[in-house]
Amino acid sequence: MYDLVVIGGGPAALAATFYAASKQLDVAMVYEELGGKIGWLQSLAGPDLHAYLPGNELAHLLTIRATTQGGRSIDDCVLSVTVSDSTFNIGTARHGTLQSRTVLVATGATPLQLQVPGVAELVEGSVGYSISTYAHVVRDQSVVVVGGTARALSGAAELATSARQVYLVAPNPVAMNAPLGQALRQHPKAELLDGWEVTGVVGAHEGIDVMVERQGQARTLSVQRVFVALGLIPNSAMVRSLVKTDANGFILVNRFHETSVPGLFAAGDVSSIFGEHVLTAIGDGARAAMTAYDYLLAQRVVGCV
Amino acid sequence: MYDLVVIGGGPAALAATFYAASKQLDVAMVYEELGGKIGWLQSLAGPDLHAYLPGNELAHLLTIRATTQGGRSIDDCVLSVTVSDSTFNIGTARHGTLQSRTVLVATGATPLQLQVPGVAELVEGSVGYSISTYAHVVRDQSVVVVGGTARALSGAAELATSARQVYLVAPNPVAMNAPLGQALRQHPKAELLDGWEVTGVVGAHEGIDVMVERQGQARTLSVQRVFVALGLIPNSAMVRSLVKTDANGFILVNRFHETSVPGLFAAGDVSSIFGEHVLTAIGDGARAAMTAYDYLLAQRVVGCV
Numbered sequence: 052m053y054d055l056v057v058i059g060g061g062p063a064a065l066a067a068t069f070y071a072a073s074k075q076l077d078v079a080m081v082y083e084e085l086g087g088k089i090g091w092l093q094s095l096a097g098p099d100l101h102a103y104l105p106g107n108e109l110a111h112l113l114t115i116r117a118t119t120q121g122g123r124s125i126d127d128c129v130l131s132v133t134v135s136d137s138t139f140n141i142g143t144a145r146h147g148t149l150q151s152r153t154v155l156v157a158t159g160a161t162p163l164q165l166q167v168p169g170v171a172e173l174v175e176g177s178v179g180y181s182i183s184t185y186a187h188v189v190r191d192q193s194v195v196v197v198g199g200t201a202r203a204l205s206g207a208a209e210l211a212t213s214a215r216q217v218y219l220v221a222p223n224p225v226a227m228n229a230p231l232g233q234a235l236r237q238h239p240k241a242e243l244l245d246g247w248e249v250t251g252v253v254g255a256h257e258g259i260d261v262m263v264e265r266q267g268q269a270r271t272l273s274v275q276r277v278f279v280a281l282g283l284i285p286n287s288a289m290v291r292s293l294v295k296t297d298a299n300g301f302i303l304v305n306r307f308h309e310t311s312v313p314g315l316f317a318a319g320d321v322s323s324i325f326g327e328h329v330l331t332a333i334g335d336g337a338r339a340a341m342t343a344y345d346y347l348l349a350q351r352v353v354g355c356v
Numbered sequence: 357m358y359d360l361v362v363i364g365g366g367p368a369a370l371a372a373t374f375y376a377a378s379k380q381l382d383v384a385m386v387y388e389e390l391g392g393k394i395g396w397l398q399s400l401a402g403p404d405l406h407a408y409l410p411g412n413e414l415a416h417l418l419t420i421r422a423t424t425q426g427g428r429s430i431d432d433c434v435l436s437v438t439v440s441d442s443t444f445n446i447g448t449a450r451h452g453t454l455q456s457r458t459v460l461v462a463t464g465a466t467p468l469q470l471q472v473p474g475v476a477e478l479v480e481g482s483v484g485y486s487i488s489t490y491a492h493v494v495r496d497q498s499v500v501v502v503g504g505t506a507r508a509l510s511g512a513a514e515l516a517t518s519a520r521q522v523y524l525v526a527p528n529p530v531a532m533n534a535p536l537g538q539a540l541r542q543h544p545k546a547e548l549l550d551g552w553e554v555t556g557v558v559g560a561h562e563g564i565d566v567m568v569e570r571q572g573q574a575r576t577l578s579v580q581r582v583f584v585a586l587g588l589i590p591n592s593a594m595v596r597s598l599v600k601t602d603a604n605g606f607i608l609v610n611r612f613h614e615t616s617v618p619g620l621f622a623a624g625d626v627s628s629i630f631g632e633h634v635l636t637a638i639g640d641g642a643r644a645a646m647t648a649y650d651y652l653l654a655q656r657v658v659g660c661v
Contacts (some may be wrong), residue, residue: 066635075492075518108421109414109638116413187380205650208657213380234657306611306629324611328646330371333414334639341633345510352513352539 052150053077055343056141058129058289059157060085062329063319063336065113067155070340072122076347079123079151081143086114110329125149132156132290137314152350153314153343156290156302157336160283160320165197169252177259178252178277182206183328185278189214195261195272197249198280199224204232206280211241218272220263221245244270252277285321297323308339316343357455358382360648361446363434363594364462365390367634368624368641370418372460375645377427381652384428384456386448391419415634430454437461437595442619457655458619458648461607462641463591465625470502470584474557482564483557483582487511488633490583494519500566500577502554503585504529509537511585516546523577525568526550549575557582590626602628613644621648 055071057064060082071078118124131142132154141149162180164170170178179185182196186209194214196207199221207219208231217240224245226232235241247265254260261272285300295303295311302317304310304324310317318339319326326332360376362369365387376383423429436447437459446454467485469475475483484490487501491514499519501512504526512524513536522545529550531537540546552570559565566577590605600608600616607622609615609629615622623644624631631637 070633070635073492109417112413112417187378205653208653212653212656231654231657234654238657328375328642330375330642331639331646334636334642337633337635337639341636348510348513348517349536349539351517352536352543 052138052152053079054151054347055079055153055155055340056081056139056149056151057155057157057340058082058132058141059155059159059319059321061157061159061319061326062110062113062332063159063326063339064155064157065110065117066333066336067157067318067340067343068117068122068124069113070337071344072117074340074344076344079125079149080117081125081127081129081141081146081149083126083128085118085124085126086110107329109333113333129158129289132293132315134293134312134314139314152347153316155308155336155339155343156287156310156315156317156321157319157339158286158289158321159326160285160301162279162283163281165249165277165279165281167249167251169254173252173254173259173277177254177275178279180279182209182278182280185276186210187213189276191215192275193258193273194218194276194278195220195249195259195274196278196280197222198282199226199245200280200282201226201229203280204229204235206278207241208235208238210278211235211238214240216274217241218261218274219243219245220247220249220261220272222248283320287317287321290315307342308335309342314343314346357443357457358384359456359652360384360458360460360645361386361444361454361456362460362462362645363387363437363446364460364464364591364624364626366462366464366624366631367415367418367637368464368631368644369460369462370415370422371638371641372462372623372645372648373422373427373429374418375642376649377422379645379649381649384430384454385422386430386432386434386446386451386454388431388433390423390429390431391415412634414638418638434463434594437598437620439598439617439619444619457652458621460613460641460644460648461592461595461615461620461622461626462624462644463594463626464631465588465590465606467584467588468586470554470582470586472554472556474559478557478559478564478582482559482580483584485584487514487583487585490581491515492518494581496520497580498563498578499523499581499583500525500554500564500579501583501585502527503587504531504550505585505587506531506534508585509534509540511583512546513540513543515583516540516543519545521579522546523566523579524548524550525552525554525566525577527553588625592622592626595620612647613640614647619648619651 054076057080068080128144193216318335359381373385433449498521623640
């Protein structure tokens with residue numbers, strides 16, 4: 052029986068495992084991808100951008116500590132989580148069922164992909180899914196942002212402070228009437244194409260041609276980079292029937308990272324407190340582990356009565 | 357004119373400065389002590405305990421990055437912060453008045469000291485102010501916890517899971533009737549001395565004798581370690597007249613680390629979201645810097661209209 056099973060291998064999971072191990076808890080981390088989205092973001096941009104990714108060094112240090120100092124690291128996929136008599140059963144694909152007193156879900160979220168002809172060929176370097184990581188490397192470039200979410204909007208605003216030209220292609224705009232959307236509509240370096248859709252992309256001399264369409268109209272936007280902000284899918288399937296989520300499947304947590312199920316905690320991009328950045332995910336993972344530790348402590352002290 | 361002035365030099369301040377510099381903001385960090393409480397905790401326990409302090413490696417890495425990659429580090433004391441026309445004026449002791457669009461207060465909090473005869477002589481190694489950092493090194497030791505706060509109580513409960521004997525000396529108990537207090541009262545390894553006061557400490561063979569007194573009664577507790585949890589004083593004096601605080605002077609913040617003053621943010625132990633641990637302070641500092649960045653972004657975009 053573990054004290055804590057952490058599901059996930061990104062910064063939130065690593066920080067939680069690291070904290071739990073430092074507290075002498077019997078902790079196991081079950082991950083499919085060590086480092087989570089960190090390695091993935093690096094591969095998107097190519098090796099030359101390593102130095103620009105703040106926090107990755109810290110995450111790598113945490114990876115070493117979390118996997119070597121106490122705690123067990125299990126490379127496996129979690130299929131299900133159930134609870135009975137305050138004990139959690141964590142079903143894995145290759146390591147059977149793990150039992151634990153508490154569980155932390157830190158499995159992250161997966162960006163919705165832009166699925167149009169030509170994207171697969173361009174993905175290395177010129178099509179990205181994290182505006183905030185790369186905003187400062189687009190100085191004097193033309194860029195396209197695809198997506199109608201609040202994050203697409205704030206991303207476009209961020210890009211507009213340094214890019215030469217920002218096209219925001221919002222197939223189904225939901226956030227464009229917010230004050231920031233209104234301001235952006237007037238911005239000399241931004242153009243909002245709401246109701247337009249991307250139909251294809253193709254590599255061009257020193258850039259990309261992005262084909263867009265609305266009601267029979269067609270345009271080609273010649274840019275250097277495309278940022279996709281269509282939304283995130285939380286990786287919460289294994290606990291979806293156990294715990295309360297919002298309409299999109301993000302696990303609802305309070306600021307101590309407690310969920311609707313006692314003993315079950317969530318942190319990072321899979322939770323309703325979005326992780327957003329390596330450093331904040333580290334902090335949230337550690338805070339969730341602290342709450343789990345307090346929960347175990349109360350059980351142990353009361354158990355002695 | 358700076359974009360952001362960060363006041364403080366601990367993990368929250370370092371993470372915020374690091375994030376802001378990575379976003380190309382014009383940021384200055386004004387600190388009195390680089391590393392904040394981290395170095396201080398180390399000196400309390402002696403060099404042999406370095407390896408036990410989780411997160412310190414990360415904080416040191418952040419210190420290097422925050423002070424060498426962009427951003428200006430100013431070793432000085434901030435005397436006052438005022439605001440007029442959305443511009444903050446930060447008065448320093450030796451560097452005049454700095455001007456900035458936003459300010460982050462991350463100055464931490466100072467533990468109330470145990471002021472009784474004999475403490476000064478013992479402070480190296482045997483008297484500590486951070487229970488959660490050292491709880492796992494007291495296995496099979498006898499310890500005294502001094503303080504009647506909720507933190508003293510949860511600290512005593514944590515120590516009771518590994519120590520041989522825990523005495524909780526609560527001069528003015530406020531939290532002892534909480535469920536955890538009731539449980540601890542029944543705990544075989546804990547003794548609550550509420551209403552008792554420490555009158556002095558003295559080094560003894562392999563430990564410390566702690567003299568306590570209540571209404572003329574006197575006892576001597578022979579232990580290996582003393583933990584002081586009398587409370588924390590937030591270092592918020594320089595903004596106390598500007599911003600809303602709670603009754604104890606902690607700066608009130610929402611979960612985005614906004615205070616009652618637009619453009620003024622707070623994170624770490626000085627704020628109402630307690631930092632608690634190096635990792636969570638890092639996360640909270642980064643999140644506060646993100647909020648400051650969004651605030652500046654909205655100003656810049658709207659400013660272009």
